[in-house]
Amino acid sequence: MNHNTQPEIVAEGDPSAGRKYLLPFILVVSLFFLWGMAHNLDSILIPHLRKACNLNNRQSTLVDFAVFFAYFLMAIPAGMILKKWGYKATMIAGLLAFAFGAFLFVPAANNLSYITFLIALFIIGCGLTMLETSANPYAAVLGDPAKATSRLNLAASFNGLAAMIAPVIGGMFILSGKSHTEAELAAMTEVNRNNYFLEEAAAVKTPYITLGVILVVIAVIFYFIHLPEIKTKSIDGEAKGSFFGALRHKHLKWAVIAQFFYVGAQVCVTSFFIRMAEQGGGFDEKTAASYLAIYGLLFTLGRFAGTALLQFVSSNKLLTIYAVVSVLLCLVAILGQGAYVVYALGGLGFFMSIMFPTIFALGIEGIGDDTKPGSSWLIMSIVGGAILPFGMGTLIDLYGDDIQIGYTIPLVCFLFVLYFGIRGYKIAHK
Template sequence: MNHNQPEIITADEKPSGKSYLLPFILVISLFFLWGMAHNLDSILIPHLKKACNLNNRQSTLIDTSVFFAYFLMAIPAGMILKRFGYKASMITGLLVFASGAFLFVPAANSLSYITFLIALFIIGCGLTILETSANPYAAVLGDPAKATSRLNLAASFNGLAAMIAPLVGSLFILSGKSHTKEQLTAMTETTRSAYFLEEASSVKMPYIILGLVLVTIAVIFYFSRLPEIKTQSIDGEAKGSFFGALRHKHLRWAVVAQFFYVGAQVCVTSFFIRMAQQGGGFDEKTAAYYLAIYGFLFTAGRFAGTALMQFICSHKLLAIYAAISVLLCCVAIFGQGSYVVYALGAIGFFMSIMFPTIFGLGIEGIGDDTKPGSSWLIMSIVGGAILPYGMGTLIDMYGDNIQIGYSIPLVCFLIILFFGVKGYKIAHK
């Protein structure tokens, strides 16, 4: 038997849970890997801000490069998924992701911020293909009634990466060195260039290792026999159209909610280290450890949320968590001292369930439109490209005041609250 030949299973068949175990474990590894990529961005923003001598707005182009790729690649990723299936899509995503990681080497060697941005855009393209295929695959890989819980369980390992990535960044990327503009100006050109190059070069080894891991996982996927689950209509042929999927009102609201959720999450993490330095008075490496604590709380929130969903409807839990996040944003904006940083850490706990829950609620009951609907939800990740840029601009406008920037995530959580209260409802014809 050819082990590369996928097993075709329709959505109404119910194979044993054991047959889904290995595929689900492999999918979980993808959630962890793209979690590493996203959470290393939170390290790259303050790090490349130093290495490339950037302002806040320029530094957020790191987020823009990654998340704008989601917008541009969502339709092609959906087409790849529809044409070649889940397994081929996931392998393609891994290899594109790896190529972007390897491009960090010439970017660091040439100290070229543009090359870094191109590398991050390529990584974003790979992540888009991965998420377009892995999210719905995790959702349909088992009992439909437990799709949202399954997504939250898989996404818990994405949260695990939120804890590990800052530790990796603190140990291998961040130097702990920081110079004011006056100190940089006082340096000789040779000394200043050597400092910038040293800062940039520290990213090379972590991203080389990440690229090698991605290639290895792609090879494992290639030689694994994964079930290719098909959604079928009455006549037995899989259907669904990209724009037709938007006839589902709750999917439209899910796309809006996901746009603002991703924007909020990226805003919170992108400026976390700067907030910890400015608001809490911590040095760079200590700030990174607090970001790791944020990641721990994010991970704990995923597991706790998965457990709570056994007793509380997912939309109700989403609304409760969004309301608490609004209050915590108020503390971050108007508070003083290190507890402002603690409020941001707590936001990590309450944000944790939002992406998979919005995703699960958005594709609930849309049948043949699940794959194109997933593409829309992945496209909405472009919020991570737009809102942090706005936040960086706002911070620069107010004289590098990081706290005022957190008014943007506050508005985002209000919109998510609306989705959890009303927008999630399926319109019955």
Template sequence: MQVTSQTGDQHEVSLDTGKSTNYTMPFILITSLFFLWGMAHNLDSILIPHLKKACELNNRQSTLIDTSVFFAYFIMAIPAGMLIKRFGYKNSIITGLLVFAAGAFLFVPAANSKTYELFLFSLFIIGCGLTILETSANPYAAILGTPELSTKRLNLAASFNGLATMVAPIVGSLFILSGTNHTPEQLAAMPEAEKTAYLMGEAASVKVPYIVLGSVLVLVAILFYFMHLPSMKPKHTEAEIKPGFFSVLKFRHLSWAVVAQFFYVGAQVCITSFFIRIAQQGAGLDEKTAAYYLGVYGFLFMAGRFIGTFFLKYVKDYVLLSIYCIASILLCLVAIYGTGIVVIYALGGIGFFMSIMFPTIFSLGINGLKSNTETGSSWLVMSIVGGAILPYGMGTLIDMKHDDIQSGYIIPLVCFVIILSFGMYGHRRIVNG
């Protein structure tokens, strides 16, 4: 049976659903992917302070963890789109899961050798798998159902990404972070054998969580292999505009969305990457307590996704995006100039308000692209490279400011101003040229 679905009012696809039009099980399977890649991303927020300690890094070097993951999005976005067109969404999802798992298993030799470069390579492989998954799952979730519920559906699926934002810091605190920190002076005073044992122990703590994660990914890939998913095929019309990879940017709202997504991902990664450090420095919390507060941040992020999905029943998506951007800008100012625990509360508030931004920008960006949805999705996934570039800039700024973590939060503030421009003006659908 063939069912026609849309994103917005102009994106038509043909969903081959076999003998049933029930999308519940396919949607549940797709939603599980949002949780899994959310776990990977939010464990990075634990890895940054942890490997900074284990591998004796500065702030800028520690942000290469983000660079390794998110640079993979830039490299793999086009191949991921080609993979989807050639082999379909189901096979692409299975491939993404297996690549993701391979990167997770590479954490074992990286930890055994305490080699930071091998950790970075492992994270790059994970990023390649995540790119394939996100390029596949985001448009699939948006289109798997009635057109008027596209943004709501994508936000609902992304809410489970928010669940991972809460769960990952708790897992990281329990199984990765030791709670033991030594100053450079204390490390220098240690006998060499004791220092080596301490640093190797810190590095080794990542092995079990990533072995478990990789095993779960393999099991999910097997489940996808045996489950039926409706195939999604574009319906072409004679009058349809079908620009190439670069000329698709003549859709102005897509171009704006690519820019907005670049700065959104950069802002989110900046905030979470330095959350534990700012909690320690600004609020005087210890490492494990800071990680639990990061879990609270994740809970607020998840709550924001569910509540935002509810509000989308009554408020236009671009209006809600703009309101949330304004709130995030004000809270960034509190994070920069506040003192004590109020800084942590401000960051938690930012987590709540930026929760709907990624899926909303994505949905607005692919609205009306018709058969160019795969190409537009590749551009939006490539823009995730903002998560590789902006945290590195933030780490550099913090080092220049003599490890003043709060000063670095000017970068996410600027990002939210740019996203606000997209919400107010850039989302409007205009074809340039």
């Protein structure tokens, strides 16, 4: 790295803005919570729309594909928008796109159109990409650089809080607890069958209308509240980071790879959690949703515990330990029987909790002018959440709806995270 381009963090128009970072940080934390709600409601939507739209496992994972493929396609434009508009305007645009996608759930449900649901989810994904591309680096640089990983983990803890709340809301307002076998559906009259599908689909309308309204209100608040615009400035002048040039940082490249597999693993675990609890644990749909909420609680506790532990343990070491435990828990999920399988998945919630923000912070550490484009690469890598669950659903279908065999995919993913924690995070000094 060129030593003449080391970054200093400056706030536009206010060199003493360090004292004013608390309110901006709180507002940014609210974004972590909101996109956490979106992602964790997807874990409810997958089994729900599988019923409402009469889908197989592979088709149901298109919910994940629509959202996370949007991350892939939108990552570069989001980075360009961030560079041109700045953090605040990018966050507002992300909130409004997110809201528009949420409102599209109404016509999708009214017409029982899976394609419309997927379009709505794709638009939500575009909004989330803008939010994450801007909010993750903003939280990381909003204060003392030495505490960037801890600060990002603290913000991400509220993303984890959503992982606990979303399944509760989904279990109460979206999941009906009703399910029919193919034989039972075939025995129904066409009118009764269509009414059943429409009734199931309609359950999503109220939660997503409410979410859309909240998003618009928060966008208005962001518009009227002052946020310091954080810039990375080099000693020689303005930041000159470039998208492809950012990849000259070897540890950033490994972070992108690790993030691809981590996000894929997390989405795989949560997308099939309810089906695993039903098939492996013998629980009904509502009980399975309550266990998903417990998973979310453990995820949240893991985030807060991880933030505390990072005061005493280096981030790469903690990441390595958590990755090893995650591999072992995957083995229990694959080879175990009964409720222990579900307990293993709950444990994964705790040990996955710090992975995304820790990989992110380690990936952008020391890259100076390339922080914004580096952030775009790390957000683009979230496409793992589109590709790997689709592969998992395909594997499950190939093995006669055996959910457990599908968990070999997240196991392999955690091995890549493990490598990053051991070696990939290291900055190559020139």
